[in-house]
Amino acid sequence: MSASDITPAAGFLDLPRELLVDILRYLQHDDIARCRMVCNTLNSIVYDNVSLLHRIELGVERLEERAAGRFNSLERYTRLLERRARWLTLDWSHIEPLKPREIIPQSALPYELQGGTFLNVTNRSGQVTMNKITLPGRTDTRAQYTSHGLQFRALDITADPTQDLLVLLDVAGRINLWTLSAYKAHPQAATSILRPEGASNLFVTALHVAHDLLALVEFAQTMQVTIWNWKTGRTIILGNGTSLSYLATGLAWLSPRAFVLSDASRGELVVFSLENINCVAPAGSRSFNNLPACARLQLPRIENGWHMSYFQLESTPLLASHPQDRLFVASPESHIVVFTMQYVTHNHGRTSSQYAGFVHARYLMTFLNGRAAGEPPKVVPWTQWGPENARIIAQYDPTPTFSRYVHGQKVVFSRHHHMLQRHLLSVYDFNVHPKRVEAALHAQGKVRIVRDEAALGDGEGDVAEVYVGVVDWPTVIPRNSQSGLQYHPFVEAVESSLPYIESSRVVEGGAGRSVQFMMDDERLIEFNVSTRAGPSTDSVRVYVM
Template sequence: MAATSLRGLPPELQFKIMVLLDAASMLSVGLSCRTLHELFRLPSVQYLYDLHLSVMQENGTDTSLDQLHSRLRCLRKGWESLDWTPAQDVVNIPGSENVGCFVSGMFIETNEERTGLTVHSLPSATQGGHSHYTASVDFRFTSFDIDPGQDVIVFVGESVLPNGTRRGNAHIRTLSAHMSHPDATVESFPFDISPRRDYYDIKVVDDVLVVITSGPGIYRLLLWNWQKGFLIYDSTDLGLPPKTYSFKMLGRESFFLTTTAQFGKIHIYKFSPTAPSIPRMVAMLELPISNMRLSNFFILSPKLPTNPTPGTMFAPRPDAWVHVFSVRYFPEEPKSKKPSYMLFVQSRTLLQYVHRAGDIAQGEDVPWGQWGEHETRFIAEPQEDYGQVYPYGHRVLRKPIGSSSIDVLDFSEVNPNLASPAGMRQRFGRDTPTLLPPNNVFPQQVITRLPFHVTSRPVERDPHPYYMMDEERVVESYEDNQESNGTLLQVYYF
């Protein structure tokens, strides 16, 4: 309205106003604004801006810029409203004892004997149909992990030595051809297994191979550079903190773990993957002061791709990944329900301590009051068994027990709504904090403000399914009790 009124004035009066307002400076600003406007209208700049808003990174495909931009906006709009398309074919996984792993459009199942596996490529909006291939090994494996971006699969087999010692062996293979990997200097990495061991896991992150073994009072971490063939670190030589509970890699040169000592802490470590070294603890992030002892402090961590997966256009940006912690306390009465909470923390919060660590010998101890309020969401769970929680990238899929809908929590603060049907999407900004009042768990009110959106969608399936997701799909896994007595996968893509 003001601009229209100004244009309606006589030219002489317009000239006097411009002189009083410093016309030369205003003309310069106007030309700059016009230049910026023209710059932001460039397709390449609009694409990069939308990529930033989507908290994604491009995987380096040969797809044209127009196709990339169109696909990116389609994904954003689809996730905003959970407006998906069901794939026509349901994937049938025979057998009920199989172990599965889902990574960026690939579902890997083992056979019941644990001597082979089948890799299923699930359909998407850009890749129709379902394909699969099988591979086998000449030993029984107990654990495995994959990195499709590096064409890597790692199997762990066990053997018993003549002296009765149990030994594990991590074998490196190509995922596509099941042959010795060309980037691996050695084919396997042996490690002893404690007789008291009741659990171990294996992870591959870029050129780092990780083995975690645990048992009563035991938590051991082994790091190798699988490409160069040497041991980086064995926590047997220099132990991990007391009461270590859970572990996760943050990147190829950093990791974090949780401990239940005191009120609970997140320990962040940095190490060199290119030479044998002892990881340095760069920070300890404390949980809020509590009246109860911690029972569980577990990191929920489905597999995230650290390298571009073939056939995919985009991947979640690593600094925006959200990590979900299950936090439970011992109740006052032995038979009472354990007070349960979910803690949400982004990678950028943890990585800031890694990036600024420098050459410090000992990390900083960070009280909850210095980081928790603005860097997390701490949410109470009404039930001890909180149902399904599946984090992937900057999103978390949840299906509470007894609920007839799924929720997708989106922690990309810069992501505005492209599509927001009424009642389906809610925003929780820094101005709408989560408040945990003083109670028998916390002596003081706990306030957290990490922004997020949540979108809900009704779902129906009987028997109750399990839900997974990646960059462009939600996958519904449920039992087939009528024909194969196996598992069925219904894919919904955006």
């Protein structure tokens, strides 16, 4: 037989099976999945190889995996499928109580949830204390509590446990860079205090860390946005007054060199890139006048006489590396960005409903490239981007009280339930892949899937009832209308259709209690707080997946 008698396909499939497996490993997960549909031979090769199956499912989940360590391919594959099933059906492995006094945030005092570590600042009888709680997980089921006295009052905090970094904004406006483990000056920071001259009369502040960059959004007399390289101590971006042409009420990192601002003056999501500027040791800082936006994504138009009274962003923290105790973490480009907003008339006579909007970070990142130097930002009306790439819902249930209710592509809400002494725990998962939908509807474990959320109850014995449904139809908010005592101020009906999977389960709560949730990639944290006078019956529980 000559070489001309052998077809390319036949020659490829005649290669040794081990070599075919090695070749397939170089493909992306969706390409490996497509190979299974080419012929029985390739389907059999993939089906019989756990590492290839694991590669496909890891891509479907949009997760990153740290070094395999002590787990082989089969163990990682099994854990991945178990993780998927538990989250989609809220089938937690166990529940651990926490000490309410140490963990429930005090009003107006800062807190943070990062990489399995919960931090908060308390002030009791003038004693200011930083509390650090290492949360229970699958392997270590006990919480670990430590505390450290502070010599100053803290306005805000953030952290990155993977860099042993703790950032504290004190009441004088100075930014302290400490180690999370020992509360000492961080050895990688060129200076232990950013902005040593301080700032006065700070009312609203928010710190956001992303690898080597640190952003601060703050309001005193005016809004100000500052970005530093915390390692070198250099100011990268400084915008305030006339050098900040946005009413910047929130910021979310899309990558270590890209972010989105919420502009409440125009009602826009504004996307910025830092890729082409020196973010390590610039000769001087830039203002926003010298940092053109990549794109301005407009929200739905509102009637004359209304303006935004609230506009905030929430997304997943960008840790510099994978937490050591975590096998899987959410891929940054797969993060969901939540934007919440509310409107009021100029005379404050009428208030709108509060709205929650959802958009994938990867969609916002599509605007990072393609703009020529000196070209103005692309202005995108809502009708050209929102209906297909976002979802906006009116929130009639209690809106989230705490931050950190978003992680990866999941968002957790507390919702009212018709049963007394009960609440609904609802997770909206914006990774709608056919494999995941199939897994959700045919789950195993200590849960029973129900098809009607209104029929959701406590379940029987050890078997809980869980509602799972795919929301793939549009949400429509009517134009210029009223819902009870609240109004919808939009010029046109707002239709949006970004699909998601809803999973809901009944939890304890009910009248006279506020039930709120935080989340990360391994657990849900429930804050169940009494709103009535009398002896404290507050509780905090961790649902470990």
